[in-house]
Amino acid sequence: MSADVRxxxxxxxxxxxISVLCAGCVQTTPxxxxxxxxxxxxIADAFRSKRSAVQVQGEGVVTRILSDDNDGARxxxxxxxxxxxxxxxxxxxxDVAPRLPAIRPGDSVAFYGExxxxxxxxxxxxxxxxxxxxxxxxxxxxxxxxxx
Numbered sequence: 034m035s036a037d038v039r040x041x042x043x044x045x046x047x048x049x050x051i052s053v054l055c056a057g058c059v060q061t062t063p064x065x066x067x068x069x070x071x072x073x074x075x076i077a078d079a080f081r082s083k084r085s086a087v088q089v090q091g092e093g094v095v096t097r098i099l100s101d102d103n104d105g106a107r108x109x110x111x112x113x114x115x116x117x118x119x120x121x122x123x124x125x126x127x128d129v130a131p132r133l134p135a136i137r138p139g140d141s142v143a144f145y146g147e148x149x150x151x152x153x154x155x156x157x158x159x160x161x162x163x164x165x166x167x168x169x170x171x172x173x174x175x176x177x178x179x180x181x
Contacts, residue, residue: 110123
């Protein structure tokens with residue numbers, strides 16, 4: 034094998050190796066404009082500092098089922114209590130995503146959505162995909178099923 038062929042072969046191997054190493058660094062979900070946090074402590078920090086537009090992930094126990102909000106886009110609404118004791122209103126857009134069926138107090142619900150501050154603990158919305166592809170897709174998980 035000539036030196037030129039060996040050099041091209043070595044460059045090809047290096048290119049493949051770099052591509053494989055960098056593949057794990059590529060972000061496959063569009064980055065939100067807002068910071069992303071996870072867990073009770075991070076959500077409590079957002080509440081304490083009165084921050085909104087924070088992408089959050091967590092889990093809570095349903096304490097109350099509220100009537101649907103039918104003003105504009107329809108939202109299924111319920112209250113969850115985090116392990117920390119903080120409560121959150123979950124407002125899940127049912128014009129875009131499926132309703133959580135048969136949800137009841139005592140159910141554990143995991144969530145990924147956008148936190149909006151209010152004096153009662155906050156609201157989680159954007160718990161669904163964005164049909165326009167402009168917002169990070171959120172979700173709700175109940176009894177092993179994901180709704181988005």
